[in-house]
Amino acid sequence: MLRSLLRLILIAILIAPGACASNRKPASSTTTVLASLVGQPPTAVEVQVENLPPSQHIERVFLVDRQGHRLSATEVEWNQEPVAPRRPQRLPLTFGVGFASSLIIGLPRNTQPAAPEVPGSLTAQIPLFDGEAYLADPAAWTVVVEGWKRNGAPLSYRVPAPRLPKSREDMPPLPARKP
Numbered sequence: 001m002l003r004s005l006l007r008l009i010l011i012a013i014l015i016a017p018g019a020c021a022s023n024r025k026p027a028s029s030t031t032t033v034l035a036s037l038v039g040q041p042p043t044a045v046e047v048q049v050e051n052l053p054p055s056q057h058i059e060r061v062f063l064v065d066r067q068g069h070r071l072s073a074t075e076v077e078w079n080q081e082p083v084a085p086r087r088p089q090r091l092p093l094t095f096g097v098g099f100a101s102s103l104i105i106g107l108p109r110n111t112q113p114a115a116p117e118v119p120g121s122l123t124a125q126i127p128l129f130d131g132e133a134y135l136a137d138p139a140a141w142t143v144v145v146e147g148w149k150r151n152g153a154p155l156s157y158r159v160p161a162p163r164l165p166k167s168r169e170d171m172p173p174l175p176a177r178k179p
Contacts, residue, residue: 029050029051029119030051031049031050031051031052031053031056031119031157032048032049032050032051033047033048033049033050033143033145033157033159034047034048034050034159035047035048035143035159035160035161035162036048036162037162037163037164038125041131041135042128042131042134042135042164043127043128043131044125044126044127044128045063045125045126045128045143045161045162046123046124046125046126047061047073047122047123047124047125047126047143047145048121048122048123049061049121049122049123049124049145049157050119050121051119051121052119052120052121052122053119054118054119054120055149055150055151056147056148056149056150056155057147057148057149057150057155058076058122058145058146058147058155059146059147059148060072060073060145060146060147061073061076061122061124061126061143061144061145061146062126062143062144063126063134063141063142063143063144063161064141064142064144065140065141065142066140071126071127071128071129072126073124073125073126074125074126074127075124075125076122076123076124076125077122077123077124078120078121078122079120079121079122079123126143134161135164138161138162138163138164139160139161139163141161142158142159142160142161143158143159143160143161143162144156144157144158145157145158
């Protein structure tokens with residue numbers, strides 16, 4: 001009897017650290033929409049959508065002004081990098097004590113870890129056909145990214161349209177010109 005009790009205590013001590021191990025997944029990043037001007041003088045607005053979950057699908061990217069005029073993206077590039085499936089951190093074990101034997105250990109059969117959902121990204125180019133009109137009042141414009149979620153719900157992200165930097169110090173350096 002004492003021997004069985006010692007076995008149980010020893011097994012509990014050996015298994016306890018594994019049972020207490022954290023199975024938390026890293027916090028998922030939120031979807032980010034960034035917009036910037038392209039060219040000098042600006043000829044397009046580049047929109048980047050980062051950390052887009054696979055459960056969300058983007059249908060269109062456009063600029064809209066206060067009167068409802070739209071400029072749609074003409075170039076859209078998707079990027080979703082494949083990731084090798086992860087192995088589980090530890091096998092789920094079940095154990096117990098029975099009357100006929102001192103210990104029963106159960107292992108699950110045919111357990112496959114679920115493939116992790118890999119966030120994707122999207123880059124879109126919206127040409128500015130009338131750059132002067134856009135730059136005259138960029139605050140009148142909004143970048144809109146629309147689509148749908150896996151459950152059928154509509155999806156919409158809105159960010160302010162990009163503006164030119166106010167001073168030369170804020171401007172990114174121009175690429176070197178070849179003579």
